[in-house]
Amino acid sequence: MNRLILAFVVLVLPPLVSVARGQVANRHYPSSRPPLRQTRFVELPLGAVKPQGWLRDQLRIQAEGLTGHLDEFWPDLARSAWKGGTGDGWERGPYYLDGLVPLAYELDDARLIGKVKVWIDWILASGQPDGWFGPAQNKDRWPLAVAMKALTQYHEATGDERVIALLTNYFKYINRTPPDWPDTEWRGVRAMENVVSAFWLYNRTGDAEILKAADSIHASCFDWTPFFLDFPYTTEALKQGLKYTHFTHDVNNAMAVKNPALWYLRSGDERDRQATFRGIASLDEHHGQVAGGFGGDEHLSGKRPTQGTELCGVVEYMFSMEKLVEVLGDVAFADRLERLAYNANPGTCMPDYWAHQFDQQANQVLCTIAKRQWSHGNDDTSNIYGLEPNYGCCTANMHQGWPKFVSHLWMATHDQGLAAVAYGPCKVTAKVAEGEKVSISEETAYPFDGVVRLVFESSRPTRFPLHLRIPVWATGARVACGGTETPVEAGRFAVVDRTWDPGEAVTISLPMKLRTETRYNNSVAILRGPLCFSLKIGERYERLRSHHDKFPVNDWAVYPTTPWNYGLLLDRNSPEQSVSVVTRTVGKIPFAQGVAPVTLKVRGRAIPGWDLEHNSAGDPPVSPVFSNEPIVDLELIPYGCTRLRITEFPTIRE
Numbered sequence: 001m002n003r004l005i006l007a008f009v010v011l012v013l014p015p016l017v018s019v020a021r022g023q024v025a026n027r028h029y030p031s032s033r034p035p036l037r038q039t040r041f042v043e044l045p046l047g048a049v050k051p052q053g054w055l056r057d058q059l060r061i062q063a064e065g066l067t068g069h070l071d072e073f074w075p076d077l078a079r080s081a082w083k084g085g086t087g088d089g090w091e092r093g094p095y096y097l098d099g100l101v102p103l104a105y106e107l108d109d110a111r112l113i114g115k116v117k118v119w120i121d122w123i124l125a126s127g128q129p130d131g132w133f134g135p136a137q138n139k140d141r142w143p144l145a146v147a148m149k150a151l152t153q154y155h156e157a158t159g160d161e162r163v164i165a166l167l168t169n170y171f172k173y174i175n176r177t178p179p180d181w182p183d184t185e186w187r188g189v190r191a192m193e194n195v196v197s198a199f200w201l202y203n204r205t206g207d208a209e210i211l212k213a214a215d216s217i218h219a220s221c222f223d224w225t226p227f228f229l230d231f232p233y234t235t236e237a238l239k240q241g242l243k244y245t246h247f248t249h250d251v252n253n254a255m256a257v258k259n260p261a262l263w264y265l266r267s268g269d270e271r272d273r274q275a276t277f278r279g280i281a282s283l284d285e286h287h288g289q290v291a292g293g294f295g296g297d298e299h300l301s302g303k304r305p306t307q308g309t310e311l312c313g314v315v316e317y318m319f320s321m322e323k324l325v326e327v328l329g330d331v332a333f334a335d336r337l338e339r340l341a342y343n344a345n346p347g348t349c350m351p352d353y354w355a356h357q358f359d360q361q362a363n364q365v366l367c368t369i370a371k372r373q374w375s376h377g378n379d380d381t382s383n384i385y386g387l388e389p390n391y392g393c394c395t396a397n398m399h400q401g402w403p404k405f406v407s408h409l410w411m412a413t414h415d416q417g418l419a420a421v422a423y424g425p426c427k428v429t430a431k432v433a434e435g436e437k438v439s440i441s442e443e444t445a446y447p448f449d450g451v452v453r454l455v456f457e458s459s460r461p462t463r464f465p466l467h468l469r470i471p472v473w474a475t476g477a478r479v480a481c482g483g484t485e486t487p488v489e490a491g492r493f494a495v496v497d498r499t500w501d502p503g504e505a506v507t508i509s510l511p512m513k514l515r516t517e518t519r520y521n522n523s524v525a526i527l528r529g530p531l532c533f534s535l536k537i538g539e540r541y542e543r544l545r546s547h548h549d550k551f552p553v554n555d556w557a558v559y560p561t562t563p564w565n566y567g568l569l570l571d572r573n574s575p576e577q578s579v580s581v582v583t584r585t586v587g588k589i590p591f592a593q594g595v596a597p598v599t600l601k602v603r604g605r606a607i608p609g610w611d612l613e614h615n616s617a618g619d620p621p622v623s624p625v626f627s628n629e630p631i632v633d634l635e636l637i638p639y640g641c642t643r644l645r646i647t648e649f650p651t652i653r654e
Helices: 053-064 066-072 092-107 110-125 142-158 162-176 193-205 208-220 224-229 250-256 259-267 270-287 311-328 331-347 393-407
Strands: 006-009 049-051 410-412 418-420 426-432 436-444 451-457 462-470 478-481 484-487 492-500 505-509 514-518 524-528 531-535 539-546 554-560 566-568 580-583 598-606 631-638
Touching: 049 053, 049 092, 049 393, 053 066, 053 092, 053 393, 066 092, 066 110, 066 393, 092 110, 092 142, 092 393, 110 142, 110 162, 142 162, 142 193, 162 193, 162 208, 193 208, 193 259, 208 259, 224 250, 224 259, 224 270, 250 270, 250 311, 259 270, 259 311, 270 311, 311 331, 311 393, 331 393, 331 462, 331 531, 410 426, 418 426, 418 436, 436 462, 462 505, 478 492, 524 598, 531 598, 566 631
Parallel strands: 418 462
Antiparallel strands: 006 492, 049 426, 410 418, 426 436, 436 451, 451 505, 462 492, 478 484, 478 505, 514 524, 524 531, 531 631, 539 554, 566 598, 580 598, 598 631
8 A cells, every 4th residue: 555655845945955065866857956045945847737627718719819919910020020920020920939839738729829830931941050049130139038938938849950050059149159148128138038049059058158248248247146135125216216118117017026046047146046036036026016017007016906017017027926936946936926916917918918007907997998007117108008019119028928837847856856846737757666657637626716736647656856836825735645634834845745646636625715815005815825805896998999900819808887886894814704705616718707706705895985096996005094975895816817907805804
């Protein structure tokens, strides 16, 4: 009879495994070569994780929406110079490809794979003898950094060795040419994005020229380590009397927060590792938003729940968390990844994925063309839903969110096992132990339900360790296997090391107790598992513009049809005393308002005088608030199911 062994690994400040010191690294997937320090986990190749259940439905929605058709009609992609056209030759083609590639191969969608190959074949044929590649009119290194991320994913899915040759030649170009990473340009402040691909390539080839190029980039570009160690923007940049710069830019910060930890693999300098932790903590303290991101309506804008969070910032912050889980292995990074993926990511898109916002708001009660208190650089269209509100960068870049999340649900471990890093319905197929191939089907309605069942498929019994992330919020979690159920500690990875028989199952029970979080002006947010909950507001849509006569590509304004200015009658310390939970089966459109899989029932009172200000909800009155308005029953649904919402509520003084 198999014996259940549970070992607990604290990953708050995890030591990194070092191959150079003789410790064993993963034998089946490329991991850090000396002199790089070893990562905590090892990314699996694209295609090893496939979505199932509601998550596959969500990716199909994306494939049938903008991602699957945008390049057929949007001029910046339809005529893109990145596939031989005469149009845009800067970042938009690579941004789009960075999401299209993983979506196509995770769905095994022949139509999308055909699209991918048109782009990839052109890019691979564009390489010049000196190592440069891409459209002839582009002289900027920044879009090449994005293109390389798409190319590395394509290589993982197909094994196309042309990718290795092109990337190797480009990094040799970096070594042969003077550094060109000015702090005043995107390519300078985002230069470390090149190192993501450089380390990927070095770990596959061992070519010392690649590390030499990475060293040159790091030595010549803006150093984010001291920036995050002594974070300068402790309130909205404008209020500090500081002008807006590349260093107040929200997307730059979302990308850059992973860079110190990534460079720690090369430097071994504890300051680099600490800079990432302190950077995230500072962004949370001074600009944090309830859905997992931070106030960044183009630039860092504080914690008011009506400041915007840019969609590009959401998907780039997700990618930073995915890399940070791989590099450092802290449970908190995966917790944050899920919060972003399951709230901010769907909450800024239409459920059918045919429209998106530039800026989302935690308290968002009116989406119209109007002036709002954005920080800088955003126009009056920034929070409508449409094809390219405000600016087209998010139209090109939004596509990576869901597919990259899927590819990072599981990772390999250095004890020749697998790690469940984030949860969602999927199937992972990977090599373990001495090279045996196993598959694990993850059957779950997570994040709407806290029960995760893992079913093993293999040709014969196989022993390997299974690392199971137990979220920080999952107090009382349990793991059941082999007839034994064992409590596991929240905020750690539980390691189950045993022989797994074909057809055997493990059940992870993650209690989704209601909890509260104190927000702006002592307001309150209610959470359950990784989900934030928002007031269900009646919505009226007004079509502002149609962009296509075949596809449903429209710009939409959204108006409330029901009141929104409520405070909650709530015991912050024991929310379950005043909130009831109603669940339903997850539908084919998971984040549609009318079929929300979870609803919270709570009571509240209207707050007279809490009205619109500057075409947004006014700041929530400082809690607790007195109101003698009648008590009413309210419904709260997942943030991602709402287009209009109140998420940070005042509380009512009894």
